Amino acid sequence: MTPYRNRSGRSGVSAYAIGKGFIRVRFGHDGTYEYTDTTPGRAHVHNMQRLATAGVGLSTYISRFVRDRYVRKLD
Numbered sequence: 001m002t003p004y005r006n007r008s009g010r011s012g013v014s015a016y017a018i019g020k021g022f023i024r025v026r027f028g029h030d031g032t033y034e035y036t037d038t039t040p041g042r043a044h045v046h047n048m049q050r051l052a053t054a055g056v057g058l059s060t061y062i063s064r065f066v067r068d069r070y071v072r073k074l075d
Helices: 042-054 058-066
Strands: 013-019 022-027 031-036
Touching: 013 042, 013 058, 022 042, 022 058, 031 042, 042 058
Parallel strands: none
Antiparallel strands: 013 022, 022 031
16 A cells, blocks of 8 residues: 555554545545445546545545545455
């Protein structure tokens, strides 16, 4: 996984992995979650991928728009 840059210094996200049609997000105290084009949907996954690579806004986006709509918890 790629370490999340956390430009704000306040994010709960610690790392992410991006692939075609999915993103996996590791939260520092809550494990790793997988989001796909199916759940929560292509537009959300695209936005999350963009925010992850920018290193800012990912945790806020998930909290505001995605919440618990993930495919699975990996750990």
